[in-house]
Structures are given as C-alpha cells and as structure tokens.
Amino acid sequence: MPYLAGEYGLRNKREIWRIALTLSKIRRAARELLKLDDKDPKRLFEGNALIRRLVRIGVLDESRMRLDYVLALKIEDFLERRLQTQVFKSGLAKSIHHARVLIRQRHIRVGRQVVNVPSFVVRLDSQKHIDFALTSPYGGGRPGRVKRKRAAAAAAKGDEGGDDDDE
Numbered sequence: 001m002p003y004l005a006g007e008y009g010l011r012n013k014r015e016i017w018r019i020a021l022t023l024s025k026i027r028r029a030a031r032e033l034l035k036l037d038d039k040d041p042k043r044l045f046e047g048n049a050l051i052r053r054l055v056r057i058g059v060l061d062e063s064r065m066r067l068d069y070v071l072a073l074k075i076e077d078f079l080e081r082r083l084q085t086q087v088f089k090s091g092l093a094k095s096i097h098h099a100r101v102l103i104r105q106r107h108i109r110v111g112r113q114v115v116n117v118p119s120f121v122v123r124l125d126s127q128k129h130i131d132f133a134l135t136s137p138y139g140g141g142r143p144g145r146v147k148r149k150r151a152a153a154a155a156a157k158g159d160e161g162g163d164d165d166d167e
Contacts, residue, residue, distance in 0.1 A: 008079045009088075009096035015119060019078045026050065030070040057081055058124040083110065084118035086130055092138075107136040 004016055029050060036043040047067050054060040059077045060069060079085060084099045087108055093099035102108055103118045110122065111129045122130065132139030143151065 004075065004079065007096075008082070009084055009100050009118075011100075016075065018119075019075050023073060023075060023078060026054070027071055027073065030067045034067050034071075056123055056125075057121055058127070078121075081121050082118065083108070083115060083120040083122050083130070086122045086127060090130055092130070092132065102138075107133055107138050109133045109139075 033043045087099040088096045114133045135141040137144045
C-alpha cells in the first residue's frame, strides 16, 4: 500500500486511508445486500443503485454489473478515477506530480468548470471534457509573466528601431 502514494502522486497516506474508508463502506453495503435473498426488493433496488453509481464514476465496467464484482474492487480502481491520474493519463501533464501542480494552479477544467482539487473523482461522461482552462496560458489564455515581459521587451526594442528610421 505505501507504493500507492508515490505511484499516484498522493500528498500523504491520509489520501489512501480516505479512499480505503470509502471502499470499505461500499464493500460492507454490498456484503449486507448479498446476505439477502436474490429476489428481495431491498437487494434489487439498493444493489442496482450501488452498481449504477460505481459504473457512473467508472470504477466498475458495464460487463461486471453484479454485487460479487463490487467485493473485488481495489483501492487502485478508485485512484485511477482521480482527476490527477486522468490529467496525467490523457497527456496534459508530463508526470503524475506535474498533473497535481497543474490542477492546484487552476490550469485544468472539467467541462466549463475549473477544478483545483486533485482528488476530484471524474465520472465517465466527464472524462472526455478534461482540458486546460480558458484562462490558463496552456489553454491559449493570457500569457505567463515571463512571456509577457519578453513580449513587452521585444515591442520596446521594435519601437526603438522604428525611431531611428524616422530621423
């Protein structure tokens, strides 16, 4: 489990524990539902709701929509759905750590919304809408400090060269 923190670029073990707690609650709910009879209305209704929720966030595939598969989920399945991991996997960042920095510095948006939380869980339908923020220099927004300074220096130099021709 300790290798997860480095592999997924987590800040501390608390991020792993938080996911482990969520996973244990989901698995406990699945275990309780599996104890019930197959035709029990509670098992049918709550089981389908649980599975649908897990499929929507992309932790469970469409082909594995049964409570038995919910028990087989691992922490890695949830870590794969974090915004930080998705930004890295989509190629917007050079490394998993670079992805975290880009997100914290508000360079990443999901849909129209700028998201600056690396642990944001990306749903399957939102996955294709991850991109650079419109205000970000990476996304064609206002250039960064250094680029603006160089552009101003180039403009000033161009003006000086233009003055010499007039005289």
